Amino acid sequence: MKKIIFTITLVLLLVMSSVVAFAQEEIIVAVDSNKVEFNSESxxxxxxxxxxxxxxxxxxxxxxxxxxxxxxxxxxxxxxxxxxxxxxxxxxxxxxxxxxxxxxxxxxxxxxxxxxxxxxxxxxxxxxxxQWDEALNTVVITSTPIDAKKILMDSYTKSSEWKNYDGNIVMDMTMPIPGENGETVSMAMKMNMYMTAFTKPNKIKLTSDMTMDFAGQNIKQPVMDMYITIDADKFVTYMGMYDANGEITWTKSTIEDALLSELASYDIKANLELTEKYTKDVKYFGKYTDENGKTLLRIQNTLSGEIYSELLGKYIEQLAGSTNTQDIMTSEMLKSLGDFKFVLYIDEETGELVKYEMDLSSIYSSMFSGMADSEALSAEDKEALSMLKDMKATMIMNIININQSKDFEIPKEVLDAPEAPAIDEESVVE
Missing domain, CATH: 3.30.457.10 (Copper amine oxidase-like, N-terminal domain)
Incomplete structure (x- = not known):
């Protein structure tokens, strides 16, 4: 279970180091980022x-x-x-x-x-x-073609030099779950997260709360706090879970493996050529003005899933050759990852990435479908994973305080948290 949690975290970190607005019924036409006005006469x-x-x-x-x-x-x-x-x-x-x-x-x-x-x-x-911006239902016309891929790669180069940054993240999720009478009902969840990330040393702090809408009841509460540290041979996740009374309990999950830590320390700058190699398609979707009056360039990137085979190839082989059920399930999950699209916004003045929009549904579907196909799982486990693979999730992340984040230390009570118990392999199969 540790490696599955690690791998899901790793995949999301890789995705975020490389977001989806709601479609409108009206078809919009924009010429050089200026909307064409239509009426009954036109x-x-x-x-x-x-x-x-x-x-x-x-x-x-x-x-x-x-x-x-x-x-x-x-x-x-x-x-x-x-x-x-x-x-x-x-x-x-x-x-x-x-x-x-x-x-x-x-x-x-x-x-x-x-x-x-x-x-x-x-x-x-x-x-x-x-271009056709499907998320915004917009026909984007650009009189003079723009090299969107160069803008994207230049922004990646800039972000590779960041020492720290903060991120405000909102995830909207909808998941089918069994109802009281055996029918399938939908549970809607919104998770708000605030993240601070430092690169030297590699560490992340994250706090989150969640609002759930289920059976007409609206529940909001803190859900999880997390710290992550990465060094040469160790990846440590400190997870604090809140109970119904608002009390937090910390556990620690340690992966001691130089290969895994190397993967988790994914350095955009060191892998710019790899990122460019597996960037399949980049589209320029025009200029937009944010709430602070900044002009942002909206760009869609399609990244080939083959990048995971190159980045994680040795790790996947290591897991696939294991006799441990959890390792085999994790390798199957990684093998099933496909291409994905995401939208990012770049500050026209500074060239910095400032916002991601991403539909995580396809990523979750690929990951959990691969696990659900494992012959080692029971029918009950497969049913649970089937619900997870049908989960719909979108994420919007606003990046702020680039190189101006407030530093943090991990509290002693967190560092002293007990190691999360390993799940016995037989319990997974039963």
């Missing part, structure tokens, strides 16, 4: 039968800075910007760029006397960039 964007976004021709292209025209005889919409003219014939699966035909997978249409065009091929014909 029409509004929609998804057509080919699953492509159709947008009002005039309102969108004028915001894009093009001069527009309409040939009523040929039913062709015309947009000109600079030395490029794009013609968009209605009901035809092609457009013309300066007379050159470009095939498209959907066609412009007329609805209620308003012309709608498939926006992606038209924008790309002008040499501009277009």
């Amino acid at each position: 029409g509004a964007p929609f998804i057509d039968q080919n699953n492509r976004t159709q947008v009002p021709f005039r309102a969108t292209l004028e915001k894009f800075g093009a001069t527009i025209d309409w040939n009523n005889d040929t039913r062709v919409a015309i947009a000109t910007k600079g030395d490029i003219t794009v013609e968009v014939p209605v009901d035809q699966n092609y457009i013309l760029k300066n007379g050159e035909k470009i095939d498209t997978d959907t066609a412009a249409i007329i609805v209620n006397s308003k012309t709608y065009l498939p926006i992606r091929p038209v924008v790309e014909a002008f040499g501009s960039e277009i």
Whole structure:
């Protein structure tokens, strides 16, 4: 159990060293981070039968800075910007760029006397960039393409030099659990966490409370405090759990293994080339202004799950070759990790990472599905893990006080906490 707890913690630490807003029904179109205003006269964007976004021709292209025209005889919409003219014939699966035909997978249409065009091929014909921000239901048009990957890697380089920082973290979770009559009911939870992290020495302090909504009852209470220390050959987690009376009890979990400590001490700076290698896709989603008036760049990154095989390969082999059930389950969990997407915000002025948004559902599903497939588990254990793999969870982390965090010492009563008892292997199988 220690290694499973360690591994889950490790995976989350790796993810955080590399966040998901709620989707809206309205489709938003933004040109160079400026929202296009639609109304009843202009029409509004929609998804057509080919699953492509159709947008009002005039309102969108004028915001894009093009001069527009309409040939009523040929039913062709015309947009000109600079030395490029794009013609968009209605009901035809092609457009013309300066007379050159470009095939498209959907066609412009007329609805209620308003012309709608498939926006992606038209924008790309002008040499501009277009992205779909699924989380915000936004078509993001950037007139001059931006090197989002460079912005991302530069921000990673900056963060690798941090000596310390604080993080305000909010996790929203929904998990199916058995009800009183055998039916499945949903339990909603919100966990608020405050984290302080130092790199030299490697140590983390975390406090948390949770609000639970179950069967019409709303319960809020402190849940857990935690300290983590990492050195050359030891990874120690000090966990303080609160009881119903608000009293905290501390236990300590120590993993003495140089390989594990090396993994837990994952240094972004030392692994920038590895991170870049496994970064599959980076998308620029425009500029946003935060509550303090700062301009933030919103970027989505897709990281290949293969990075874990390279980072954790020796560890996975070590676990897979063990005779211990817990080790084997942990190796299966790590092997099942796949690609994941997350959104981060970068301060335009400083280039610093300031916020993560992440959907953890797919990560939890992969991790717990891998464990649930273990032949060593009982039917009861598999049922419990099945509920965990169906858990929906999103995390938002705001990073503050970069290199200005208040230092902390771990209290003596925490350092003197008893070692958490190891779970007997046979009890896991029974």
